[in-house]
């Protein structure tokens with residue numbers, strides 16, 4: 001596995017901008033995404049990771065289980081509005097771009113050929129150039145991938161560029177609700193959406209995934225929740241006549257409020273864009289007793305004949 005220097009440097013940036021690894025949405029795989037709802041909400045372009053998101057690691061063909069979802073995605077967005085950005089196919093390690101061409105052929109969408117690994121800023125620039133050439137803006141993009149330090153950070157960096165262009169400043173810490181309306185659900189202001197696929201088709205980089213999860217948990221616990229608590233506290237203080245129960249553990253009250261607010265945003269995205277799919281029944285385990293009975297019946301049958 002090649003060394004992904006931009007990915008390795010992400011923890012350093014986390015010290016300054018810990019929110020960059022927080023996905024807007026978590027789904028098991030792309031079957032759970034409602035592409036029609038995303039399109040209705042204003043998303044017009046999609047960036048997909050390849051390994052362990054669309055294909056098995058190192059393979060060029062689509063995972064059979066997600067064929068229908070992929071077909072729907074291509075129909076909804078249009079194949080020319082989808083871009084596969086991989087840290088294997090299409091990189092400088094892909095000699096002659098052969099794997100990139102193979103992936104493009106099998107998946108039926110363009111593959112980005114890039115010299116810097118995700119989530120390098122030069123890779124971000126290339127992605128922006130691709131979508132701007134077809135008149136898709138940064139805030140109209142979704143980024144789908146299975147790794148926080150590469151795919152979700154990539155989404156954050158595109159989002160940052162988008163904010164600078166739209167508002168001339170860095171992203172605000174907390175997006176206000178009730179700014180975008182879709183299907184009777186209020187959502188935060190539309191911006192590049194980082195979608196984390198948590199299902200892994202083949203186990204790989206287990207230790208790094210474990211670390212990513214732990215860092216995400218820590219960021220949510222120590223950064224996002226307290227920040228939202230402070231924001232909620234200020235909101236309450238600014239409302240005339242509002243009373244905060246300061247007699248009985250005010251900090252606890254603020255933390256509970258913040259958790260519910262964060263959950264509101266996550267829930268809004270889930271309700272808007274996640275499709276509930278019934279999980280398949282678990283495979284029936286043959287009991288030892290049933291095996292013995294089957295064996296005896298088989299022997300009796302043979303003796304009979």
Ligand SMILES: [Mg+2]
Pocket residue numbers: 049050051052053145146147
């Ligand atoms: Mg991947």
